[in-house]
Amino acid sequence: MIVYHEPSRTYTLHTKHTTYQLAVHPTGVVQHVYYGPRLRDCDLTGLLRYADRGFSPNPEEAGADRTFSLDTTPQEYSTCGVGDFRLPSIEFELPCGSRTADLRYARGEIRRGKYALEGLPAFYGGEEEWETLSLVLRDDAAQAEVELLYGVLEEYDLITRSVLVRNVGEGPVRLCRCASLCLDLPRSDLDMVTFNGAHLMERCPSRAPLRPGIQSAGSVRGASSHQHNPFVILCDREANEDYGLCYGAMLLYSGNFQAAVETGQFENARLVMGVNPYHFTWTLEPGGVFSAPEAALVCSEAGLGEMSRRFHRAIRDRLVRDHLRGRRKPVLVNNWEATYFDFDPEKLLAIAREAAALGVELFVLDDGWFGKRDDDNSGLGDWQVNTDKLPGGLEALAPTINGLGLSFGLWVEPEMVSEDSDLYRAHPDWALRVPGRAPARGRNQLVLDFSRREVRDHIYAQLHRVLSSAPVTYVKWDMNRSLSGVWSAALPPQRQGEVYHRCVLGVYEMLERLRTDFPEILVEGCCGGGGRFDGGMLYYTPQIWCSDNTDAMDRLRIQYGTSFCYPVCTMGAHVSVVPNEQNGRVTPLETRGIAAMSGAFGYELDLSKCTPEEKACICRQIETYKARWELLQLGDYYRLTDPFREGPYTAWAQVSPDRREALVSVVFGGARAVSPFRVLKLKGLDPGARYQVDGAGCWGGDALMHAGFPLPAVKGDYQAVQLHLTAVDDQLPPCNCVLIESGSINI
Secondary structure: OEEEEOOOOEEEEEOOOEEEEEEEOOOOOEEEEEEEEOOOOOOOHHHOOOOOOOOOOOOHHHOOOOOOOOOOOOEOOOOEOOOOOOOOOEEEEOOOOOOOEOOEEEEEEEEEOOOOOOOOOOOOOOOOOEEEEEEEEEEOOOOEEEEEEEEEEHHHOEEEEEEEEEEOOOOOEEEEEEEEEEEEEOOOOEEEEEEEEEOOEEEEEEEEEOOOEEEEEEEOOOOOOOOEOOEEEEEEOOOOOOOEOEEEEEEOOOOOEEEEEEEOOOOOEEEEEEEOOOOOOEEEOOOOEEEOOOEEEEEEOEHHHHHHHHHHHHHHHHOOOOOOOOOOOOOEEEOHHHHOOOOOHHHHHHHHHHHHHHOOOEEEEOOOOEOOOOOOOOOOOOOOEOOOOOOOOHHHHHHHHHHOOOEEEEEEOOOEEOOOOHHHHHOHHHEOOOOOOOOOOEOOEEEEOOOOHHHHHHHHHHHHHHHHOOOEEEEEEOOOOOOOOOOOOOOOHHHHHHHHHHHHHHHHHHHHHHHHHOOOOEEEEOEOOEOOOOHHHHHHOOEEEOOOOOOHHHHHHHHHHHOOOOOHHHEEEEEEOOOOOOOOOOOOHHHHHHHHHOOEEEEEOOHHHOOHHHHHHHHHHHHHHHHHHHHHHHOEEEEOOOOOOOOOEEEEEEEOOOOOEEEEEEEEOOOOOOOOOOEEOOOOOOOOOEEEEOOOOEEEHHHHHHOOEEOOOOOOOOOEEEEEEEEEEOOOOOOOOOEEEOOEEEO
16 A cells, blocks of 8 residues: 655555655655554654754755755665765766766656566566556756656565666766665664575575675676575564564566665665666667666564565565466476486486386476587587487477376576587677687686577577477576676677676566467576576576585575575475585485475486385375475475574474464484484464374474474484474363462362
8 A cells, every 4th residue: 555645745655564654855855764564654754854964965955954965864766976975876977977866856656556667577466456656756967767666565565666767858868877776774783684605505694784884795797696696684683583673675687786785874774776887887868768677675573584474475476477376396307417418318218217107297308408419518509409319309209208197398508609509600799709808618608699689589499499399398497607708799889888787688588488489388497506596587487496506405505595585486406316416415315305395396316226215215205295285385484493503403394374284394414422302493383273293193383382392313414304284173272270279289
């Protein structure tokens, strides 16, 4: 719900549990007033206070009032070079050479439904679910309008933000910075949580108190990156899973981004989030519009856990577009770690036969099926089936796989090109490469210039022919290097700053075409694992390969960090062979299965080489997943321990929305002699219900949450257990209390 109050010139945005208020100052500056737990309709502008501060200049509209300064007032969208010395949200380059931006309120509008962003991912929903607030600000000197867009999805406690910049003048406008979100908070006694890492160890939480100056996370790699994720949290210093005020901010963008927080001189904090200004410029011709990617905000006063669950619900229901919504996704097996590039039809069919016998439902053919591709040094860009490896092509292989009772999937890497390829020999200028400089190679491959339509059309035509030639139901869309030498032969020198962003828009356009032409194909995103795990990709790919690291113990940390924003159903997770390829660790098959079930479940090993005991275990895992998929994929997620802290085990739970069922997973670390008795306190249950805990009898929900459940003793390293809880009645009966009074016993 959005309410405008004319006397105070305030706009108030209400969700189910939160309130966000902004105000239009008499000078035309749009001020941020409040964001936090839901309040009754009220004017909170009394929170805005003013004082004459030294070295904080006053705008012309303030006249002789020295108490109003852009340098000290909280703003909805900060400007540049005109008196605010804190983090800017926008920057123009004017014809005179000035790089200033100065915005004043022109008009506002409240309307039903959600605003639209052309060519960009965004949360969606019916007109009855959403309201939009549009505020148009104007910079007369730049001859530009900046439209601030706010979407309110009340039931999901979600507020979205975006920005449109329009050239309303007669000459070009050059944009050098355009953030999607600016959030000014009146306090700085907060922690900032970012999610950082590297290839094979993504999204590790890093928490630090805000300090004077600027703290930031971002990417200049052309993708959102393994190293940093476009999701950050600002929270109370004492906030934990269950307590404290938390703000979560997610950018729906898959390219270079920046999330920066500045602690100001008066103990306030400003978060600015959007496209990274590194090598970014955008020229707007008269009438042109630039759309900033969408950002999404969630506020929770009930700790980090509730913040995560609000994001999970909104992402599952109103961001991910999945033709399998409400249905179980197929259990898959991927041949990569089983065969790598060395395969023929019989090797593949041997794995497929075993997979079908064990209950697997989808066979995925990974790298090496196309072009001249016997290793990773050639073939990318030539998307034709290698009929030397696969006689008869996919037209022969896929129906044979189908005949075993399995659907068929395929790996592709459309954004890349090998120099040893027919495509590169014909069109070397289609790769990103700076003239006069030798290219930097990653995985011995270059990056195609997806800012160019002819490049996208050529690649898409090849993919379309392949996917039309066989009954393909799944595509894994990979990207295996960061961008360097970013220069396009199709743009003039003064517009090279547009290439990074245009490449991202090109990827989105390709994925949208794929979704339109093949609506029944499930697309899984991948970037060397989790190098592009962001809200932007989730709009086009309902799940993303969480990490190339498939070690179960490392995955506990990776999936834990990912869960702070992204729901379990979006995380591709597989059981792989041991010793693990990435770190050599040996973990029990049961443990690998339990870790992978907290994701889009599958296998990545040669099932034909498994022992009878291993096959029996795999059958049990698949049966469990199929029986409990709804709880695993759609249940409310509770982090019960932190795997980054030294402890005897890692535990998490998925609880059904009606709280009548739960699945608790526990993975132990290294074994030790004389291990103490362990008790695990659960979360999310109905305290008044009684739960059957597997074969361990009935327990009260309140007892399980406050007293805990006694964990079984285990022997051996890296053991795991799962506890399945089902409510057997709605309410616990009254206690048969024994009361002793004055020496007598009353029952």
